Amino acid sequence: MQINITGRHEHLTNNVKAHVNDKLERCLGGFTRIESVHVILESVKRVHVAEIVVQATNHIRIAAKEESENLYAAIDAAVDHAERQLRKQRDKVQDHHK
Numbered sequence: 001m002q003i004n005i006t007g008r009h010e011h012l013t014n015n016v017k018a019h020v021n022d023k024l025e026r027c028l029g030g031f032t033r034i035e036s037v038h039v040i041l042e043s044v045k046r047v048h049v050a051e052i053v054v055q056a057t058n059h060i061r062i063a064a065k066e067e068s069e070n071l072y073a074a075i076d077a078a079v080d081h082a083e084r085q086l087r088k089q090r091d092k093v094q095d096h097h098k
Contacts, residue, residue, distance in 0.1 A: 001034045008042040016041070020075055027083045031090065033057040039078075041071065050074035052082045062086055 005012060005020055020039050028034060033056045040051040048071040054062040064081035068074035 001028070002036040004036065004038045006038070006040045008040065010041055010043040010048075012041065016071065016075075019072060023075060023079050027079050028054070028086065031056070031086050033060070034086075039075075041075070043071075048074045050078040052078045054082055054086065056086070060089060062089070 001024075003021060003024055005017055020041075024037055024039075028037065034054055035057060036055045038053045038055075040049075040053075042049040042051070046069060047067050048069065049065065049067050050071070051063070051065040054060075056062070062082055062085045064078045064085060066074050066077035066081060068077060
């Protein structure tokens with residue numbers, strides 16, 4: 001799984017990058033069909049925005065965007081949202097192929 005991290009109007013520290021990598025590996029590591037993950041971290045006034053775009057096989061594309069006053073909370077919420085969407089997509093495919 002290839003992970004790209006982009007910061008808009010924000011300086012990304014090593015701690016933030018490590019937190020994103022750890023959270024993605026823990027939450028999305030169980031999905032074997034993920035090809036790449038693009039994480040976009042943005043700061044607008046006092047609100048931090050975390051957007052995650054997951055590209056998987058079979059033309060599956062998942063996007064999750066969350067806002068919070070805390071950057072780490074926004075990252076955690078966006079990863080959880082993307083995980084729920086991927087789980088729902090996987091269950092749909094598995095139920096269809098019974």
